[in-house]
Amino acid sequence: MGDLLTIDAMNLLFVSFGVGIVVGLTGMGGGALMTPALIFLGIPPAAAVSNDLVAAAANKTVGAITHARSGSPNLKLAAWLVAGSVPTAFAGAFIIKAVGGTEEQTQFVKTAIGCALMLTAATYTLRMYLQLRSVTRGGSISEKDPPVRPIPTLLIGLVGGLLVGITSVGSGSLIMVSLLLLYPTLQAVKLVGTDLVQAVPLVLSAAISHVIVHGVDPEVVIPLIIGGSPGTYLGARIANWVSQAVVRRGIVIVLSLTSLAMLDVDPTIVGIVGAAMLILGPVAWGLVRRQHGLPAFDHVPSDGNGYPTNHTDSSSESSRR
Template sequence: MDLSVVAVAFMVAVVVGLTGMGGGALMTPALVLIFGIPPLAAVSSDLVASAVMKPIGSWVHWRRRTINLQVVKWLVLGSVPAAFCGVLILKWMGPGEHVQDAVRMALGVALLVSATLMVFRSYLKMAERAKRRRGVLAPEVNTGPMRIRPLPTVCLGIIGGVVVGMTSVGSGSIIIVGLMALYPALKSNQLVGTDLFQAVPLVTAAALGHTFFGDLDLGLTIPLLIGSIPGVYLGAQLSSRLTGGFIRRALAFVLLASGLKMLNVDNISTATVLVAVLVLAPVAWMLLRKRLGLPALATTDIRQVRKTLADR
């Protein structure tokens, strides 16, 4: 058994338990880039590990009643068959090196899309917070049952299912951003809870599809499970004590780097892009905060909130 795979699986699972994101987006590229695992085997093994990790986080949200089962129903209606279709697309492409290259390229694109959507999600949340502070949006209140949009929700499930079936990436990024657009009334904890709960049948379907078609490598999957189970439990425990904001920003940066390497971008170009992001992204984010009427630094915002609470 490769203990280094166990260690990496443990670290990735801690991030998943802490933020609800990053399973396939971190583990699959790590297996390919660090351990040299063929992309198809990496996707298959990671999906099986995710099928074990997802229910742990889902159970926490089930107990807290932060899951919208109506939304889950329509998502699963589209995502579960679509996940099988994603696997069938890979099998239809046939065996050979060209399939591995296609999976690698698809994974690279999915990683870059996931990183972009993570940043976009953070911006939407920041913009909503700014509007509430200015009184443009009313405080969140319970106004009765939320209107469900079946057709768009099923379509979102289909898109997410195909991407997850082919790359193992997307259940915690593509779908959750889609939910934000379709159901703006959902609170943050409801978004995460609903996304995690629907990801259980989605990832399980994709994992079963890869297992049935012979892509599963048990010698790789078992170390992933040994590291993932305690890691996701620890992350779930830490999630109530630590902020996931920094972890999410670091995760988006890692997704960008992994996506570029999956697309075979050379080292100099990759390093140039990453350095530019490290230098320019904080400045751009501060300008966006100022434009929305928030303090340039989040720490200043936090101090102001604490001072307001202390004065009451």
């Protein structure tokens, strides 16, 4: 227990609690935030991936059991995803090991995480746009599950599993957006349930291979689990009090800047990009909203997602919890 009361452990608890709040607020996967945070705390990249995957396996199992009991996941769709993701996720740790020595592995993992975070930021932005378009078009979601498309679904699993196995990023962000694009008529609650159910064997496979190759540090994993769970609960509880549109745009900025840092971009350039995104981002999003018949900024009562209350966002995060 003494190891859990050190300053380093308290830092891990604080960070995991904060990441958990963001996960609860937005529904996004925690790996995109937690793994870079662990690296910035001084944990080697390969070890950061390993420990985050082990903690994520524990946390995702709880969510998956909840959704499975409610009958929300599309199990056939999840099975095709698992068939593709589990083998490639298991290969991730061995791919890192094959790169070379410790220095080469560190640079490889940092570069892979940087690319994965940039891709996550782009897909998260696309997800926001798709939700906005769905709201303004008044699209309805069918009560029936759409027919499963085996080959594209298998490919999503293959690519998603590989990214998770190498970087721990993607199980709750990239795969979710891919499913949203491939199955636009799938109900929001079933989309989340399916993603959670398939994420359990995916993350478990990646975690097991990383434990075999790199091992796991209890002094890191335990604080991640202890801090992440209550943070996620708190984030879900306060989600209706916080403007989701603002939070999501902030997440895109954080992911983008973190990816540049992982890619060793000059700090001055990172600062310039951050300032540009902070100033020009809301303007660009306001123009997009106006093109879809919404006010550029929220001057009218909203539903918490940045949309007028007379619209129904059938795919909003609030309906996904």
